[in-house]
Amino acid sequence: MEQITSRKNPLITHIRKLTVDRAYRRECGEYLGDGLKLLAEAVRWNAPLTCVVFTAGTVLPDLPNGVRVVEVPEDVMQAISPMKAPQGALFLCRMPHIQPPERLEGGRYLVLDGLQDPGNVGTIWRTADALGADGLLLTGECADAWNSKTVRATMGACFRLPVYEMQRQAVPALLERSDLPLYATALLEDTLDLRDADLSRCAVVIGSEGSGVSDALLHASAKTLKIPMRARCESLNAACAATVVLWEMAR
Numbered sequence: 001m002e003q004i005t006s007r008k009n010p011l012i013t014h015i016r017k018l019t020v021d022r023a024y025r026r027e028c029g030e031y032l033g034d035g036l037k038l039l040a041e042a043v044r045w046n047a048p049l050t051c052v053v054f055t056a057g058t059v060l061p062d063l064p065n066g067v068r069v070v071e072v073p074e075d076v077m078q079a080i081s082p083m084k085a086p087q088g089a090l091f092l093c094r095m096p097h098i099q100p101p102e103r104l105e106g107g108r109y110l111v112l113d114g115l116q117d118p119g120n121v122g123t124i125w126r127t128a129d130a131l132g133a134d135g136l137l138l139t140g141e142c143a144d145a146w147n148s149k150t151v152r153a154t155m156g157a158c159f160r161l162p163v164y165e166m167q168r169q170a171v172p173a174l175l176e177r178s179d180l181p182l183y184a185t186a187l188l189e190d191t192l193d194l195r196d197a198d199l200s201r202c203a204v205v206i207g208s209e210g211s212g213v214s215d216a217l218l219h220a221s222a223k224t225l226k227i228p229m230r231a232r233c234e235s236l237n238a239a240c241a242a243t244v245v246l247w248e249m250a251r
Contacts (some may be wrong), residue, residue: 001069001071001072002068002069002070002071003070003072003077004070004071004072004216004217005072005073005074005076005194006076007076007079009100009135010212011051011053012072012076012080014028014080015053015077015080015090015092018032018092018148019032019080019082019148020145022146022147025095025144025146026095026164026250029094029095029150030050030094030095031092031093031095031146031149031151032082032090032091032092032093032094032148032151032162033090033091033092033093034081034082034083034086034089034090034091034148034152035083035087035088035089035153036058036059036060036061036087036088037088037155037250038091038100038151038155039042039052039061039078039086039089039091039154040061040157041155041156042093042156042159042189043061043062043063043064044156045094045156045159045160046064047159048093048094049063049064049067049091050067050068050090050092050093050094051067051069051070051073051091051225051243052067052068052069052070052079052089052090052091052092053070053072053089053090053091054070054071054072054088054089054090054248055071055072055073055074055077055086055088055089056071056073056174057088058088058089060089063111074204077090082148082149082186085087096147096162097164098145098163098164099164099166100137100163100166100174101167102134102177103174103177103178104134104175104178104180104243105134106134106135107134107180107200107201107202108132108133108134108199108201108202108203108249109133109134109135109137109180109202109203109204110124110128110133110134110136110137110203110204110205110242110245110246111136111137111139111171111182111191111203111204111205111206111217112124112136112137112138112139112142112206112238112242113139113140113168113207113208113214113217114139114140114141114142114144114203114204114207114211114214115138115142115143115206115207115208115209115238116141116142116143116151116208117143117238118143118144118147118149118150118217119149119150119153119239120143120237120238120239121138121142121143121145121150121153121155122149122150122151122152122153122154122155122158123239123244124136124206124238124239124242125145125150125153125157125158125161125163126131126153126154126155126156127156127239127242127246128157128161128241128242128246129154129157129160129161130157131243131246131247131249131250132249132250133161133246133249134161135161135162135164136161136162136163136164137163137164137165137166137171137174137203138163138165139164139165139166139167139168139217140208140214141169142165143164145158145165149228151179152165154240157223158230163250168214168216169216171203171217171220172217172220175203179201179203180201180202180203181201181203181222181223182202182203182204182205182217182220182221182229182242183197183199183202183203183204183222183223183224183244184204184205184213184217184218184221184224184225185204185206185207185213185224185226185227185241186206186207186212186213186218186221186224186225186226186227187224187226188190188224190223190224191223191224191225191226192224192225192226192228193225193228194225194226194228194244194245194248195248197223197225197248199243199248199249201243202248202249204225204245204247204249205217205218205221205246206236206238206242208238209235209237209238213237215246216225220248225245227241227244227245
């Protein structure tokens with residue numbers, strides 16, 4: 001175990017940059033997680049941990065061999081934690097491949113099209129894992145899957161369920177190679193009630209709350225789907241809409 005007391009230490013600088021800089025995370029191939037519960041999930045699911053930083057008095061789970069362990073004082077933890085009230089431990093983890101394979105395995109995916117809120121993306125990730133989806137595709141100006149807020153909101157699903165990032169124009173070809181039809185949640189003249197659609201094998205696009213599904217993915221979709229709701233209600237939060245779609249996929 002090491003001890004670091006200076007905020008100018010290279011590791012402390014590295015952690016700060018991982019917290020705020022998406023490009024730096026990609027360059028390093030590493031991301032930040034915070035909290036003991038999430039750390040325990042990372043250990044449980046054999047996530048490729050590289051470093052754990054903690055404050056005195058924090059009881060860490062049994063860590064794999066080779067993980068760097070560093071104790072810091074409370075003021076340093078306050079300086080590097082993305083949370084207002086740090087929970088005693090942070091960890092760094094190697095980033096998995098974010099490029100999709102040539103062909104997707106399984107048959108149930110969500111395409112998150114320009115969802116900018118990391119909390120929504122993380123919540124959908126968590127729900128997709130719980131309800132048996134095979135993965136997520138992130139496209140457009142989507143929140144970073146490896147933003148610490150996204151990672152926290154997954155509650156450990158980020159260690160289990162694959163998420164891939166890609167350009168919108170590449171989505172239809174990937175799904176065609178994977179023998180997966182593309183559907184979109186949108187209101188058009190021929191939109192199908194979600195309950196009447198066969199969702200046993202497909203990918204469904206969830207658009208941003210502000211802009212909806214992009215024209216590129218809307219035009220590429222074989223069908224559009226609607227969630228039945230009261231006429232006086234215009235729409236649902238993106239994470240809530242995704243939950244309904246995922247439930248229907250599972251059902």
